[in-house]
Amino acid sequence: MDFSVLSDKNVKTLLVNFEKSDISYMANTLETAFLSYSVETESQYQPHRQGVTRSNGQTTLFMPATLSDGVSVKIVGVPPPQSSQTSLAPPLRGVLVVCDEQGKCLGVVNSEEFTAFRTSLGSILPYQYRKRTDHVVVFGAGKQALWHLRLALVLRGSDIQTVTIINRSPKRAQQLIDRLHEMDSQSGMKTTPDVKFSIVDAESSPTLSKFQDSTRSAIQRADVIFCTTPTKTPLFPAEWLINEQGRCKTRYISAIGSYNLDMAELDPNLLHAITTTDLGSYNPGQGSNEAGGVILVDSREACALEAGEIVQANLSTNRMLEVGELVNLQRTGDQKTKDALGSWLENGLVLYKSVGLGIMDLALGKALINLAREKNVGYRLDEF
Known part of the structure; x- marks a missing residue:
């Protein structure tokens, strides 16, 4: 061999x-x-x-x-x-x-x-089902951000209108955009010609308030949010997505950057709201009196041990659905379950959290x- x-x-x-x-x-x-x-x-x-x-x-x-x-x-x-x-x-x-x-x-x-590719591919598994992916936001400008965007553009580039990169450094964000164009040149593909790229960065913003306003505007406009930073504080407050304006649309959100208990890309209040109220997530117990939905994870055990936002939200494991279980339900579930899952993946609020598996x-x-x-x-x- x-x-x-x-x-x-x-x-x-x-x-x-x-x-x-x-x-x-x-x-x-x-x-x-x-x-x-x-x-x-x-x-x-x-x-x-x-x-x-x-x-x-x-x-x-x-x-x-x-x-x-x-x-x-x-x-x-x-x-x-x-x-x-x-x-x-x-x-x-x-x-x-x-x-x-x-x-x-x-x-x-x-x-x-x-490693950046394999982690990004995990996020792309649920993303590929989305009906609307017009406006994409990515937090970070490293390899994870690069591969999230590259895979999304190869698969759905004709559907993407705008990509907003939110990052501390405008230089790194521009390097990410340049690298995406370079990938097109190297491969002979045309994934970016009709996509409008923009940068929201802390260094160029005149005030912190202005940076937060620009970030909020991008978040509430977004159809897709990729979080790829090892931050110890949430990237945006849950209120931006759970208030009246935030509820005007549903989104696909992936968070792969935080992988320790002292890290948290997402506001724990967002996870709590998704799993206890009706924000458009999938509810395995539909028809019961139990409100709320689930978040999608690579592993319940790993996320419960390593994902700071999940631990801080005190999230029960029965409010997590593993990707492998999702695949199994799509293949073997009854028609009602398949229809509910399909509707959720295409148009619902889908939040995917991953800490990575060997x-x-x-x-x-x-x-x-x-x-x-x-x-x-x-x-x-x-x-x-």
């Missing part, structure tokens, strides 16, 4: 040139992994991630995963905290090692770009290695 090595450049070459069919293949692969985790027995075989922090603040994360047809470990280095608050954090470096179920190594993948790395890493072999990208050894 061949052994493959995919460098960061190789991974970028593959991902930038992904067409709808490639994204569909990867999305189906990820759905199958989520299904095996939530509905089958795979959740019991997932080891917990481990972290080691040295005295200088340097942290190394070890993220193992197993499935019936493979094993993987992702190793990520997290640099010490920056001495200056104005300094940009360096990118997270790492590598994904992928083996078959017997431990024979299939390949290694540079995980810097790959099986996402394993399933998509194997799939990427297979695509690399088909497209003759990367380095291959006859044996290892």
Whole structure:
């Protein structure tokens, strides 16, 4: 069996040139992994991630995963905290090692770009069903923001009218826009020509009040909101979406940037409102006297342990629906359930929270290695 090595450049070459069919293949692969985790027995075989922090603040994360047809470990280095608050954090470096179920190594993948892609793809699974995606807002301007927008543009670019990037630095936001145009040039695709890009940034705003007003306007206009920042304070108050003006439309919201208990991209009051009042979310107990809906998660257990906004909202696990369970209901539920889910995903208020699972790395890493072999990208050894 061949052994493959995919460098960061190789991974970028593959991902930038992904067409709808490639994204569909990867999305189906990820759905199958989520299904095996939530509905089958795979959740019991997932080891917990481990972290080691040295005295200088340097942290190394070890993220193992197993499935019936493979094993993987992702190793990520997290640099010490920056001495200056104005300094940009360096990118997270790492590598994904992928083996078959017997431990024979299939390949290694540079995980810097790959991790941003796989996390963004998780957000895109529910997003792809949306009827209206005219106005997209993204918080952040890093790799996660890049891949959320790139995937959305490849899949739904003809439906997107505006993209608003909300970020502290206007320079980084403009670099993100330039990179999206560059991706079009590299791939030969035309995903951005009719999209109007705009930037809302704290540095250029004359006052904090002006920045907040511009952010509020963008949020309340948005059909889609991608949150991709490791912030410790909510990006916007729940009131903006649950007051009378905020309720004028429903939205798709994903939050993937906060992954520790001291982080929270979303106002816990928003989660509380979604799960206790009628804001347009899916209610598994429709017809009962129980009000409120659910939020969509990659893993109840992981989010309950690691997602700050969920813990702060004191959210019960029965108010979380795992993506794998959603996929199962779409495939095996009765017609009434399928219709209710379809209506919710297309037009309702859908909030997706993810902290990341190792099986996402394993399933998509194997799939990427297979695509690399088909497209003759990367380095291959006859044996290892």
